[in-house]
Amino acid sequence: MQPLSWMPLSTWSWQEAMTAVLQERVIQLKGYEDVAVHSAKHAFNVPAVVCLRQYHKRRNAAFTRYNLFLRDGFCCQYCGTKRAAKDLTFDHVMPRSRKGPANFENIVAACQSCNLRKGNRTPKEAGMKLLRAPRVPSPHELDKIGRKLARVQKELHQTWLDFLYWGADLDE
Template sequence: MTEHPAAHLRTLVLNADMQPLSWAPLSIWSWQDAFVAVMQDRVVQVKAYEDVHVRSASRTHEVPSVVALKAYRRRKVAAFTRYHVFVRDEFRCQYCGDKFSPKELTFDHVIPRSKNGIAEWSNIVACCPADNLRKGNLTPKQAGMRLLRQPFEPSPRQLDEIARRLQCAQDLHQSWMDFLYWDSELER
């Protein structure tokens, strides 16, 4: 049995202002979820994949490539997640400054948990395994280490700006480009 051409397609989700709902991570739905949202009139289909269709009992439908929410959704706070800490710190160890992939990074409690340090934006930084081991159960001062930048709670907008600048989004479909890089300088 051959796989349907739409099997691995995804749909970019835009806010009502036609900007990505999120950059960190990029707001993407499965095409099936997007298709259902279009059929239920919860979103507007902005673009469809060319030459890819799905059939129902009575008709053929386009597969949405880009959809937009009908009402603007404002994000008030950034979720405190491992990935967001890495994005905030630009995938750099906050002790040595080297850049790592998300799989290679760990995070460090600036004030260790054993010294009443808690897991919150102002006490967690991205860290390479070597520096995490070197720092151990000490404060940076006790370990003779210096933070490149004090940890802070980023706004959703700050995270999106960093993710966009670093181009964290992978596997971008060509039909999404007008919506992701609309303010980029044009080629001459």
């Protein structure tokens, strides 16, 4: 088993998880021991970790702002500075005004100053170099990058740890 996504970690509200368990759409692997929901006749542990009953094969990574920044390691692809997502912008390598598409192969993460400097030109015309050529990431590649982010490890609830790292590289 593996999460459907690491960043953000595949999570549901307790109500969604409880509904899915009761409808037998998922298997409850672990419940919060000190949290229960009561009906008139029954008490249920709130699910902490569930898994889907059917295998969900991920073929493509969704083209989202977050996945693009994750692919680029939250770094400007021109100057290499690491930034928070709120301080990064999309940069169309081939500008939109020249029919540059909005997809993984034409957009990179850029800081605001590099994006302004490049303007409505190609990197070559602006005298700028890309650190890495833009490309479509695989879902597994995004998972690997996401697992290594310090923020992920700080935010994980203790009950999930036994289920998340079996397939991961061991850290020092």
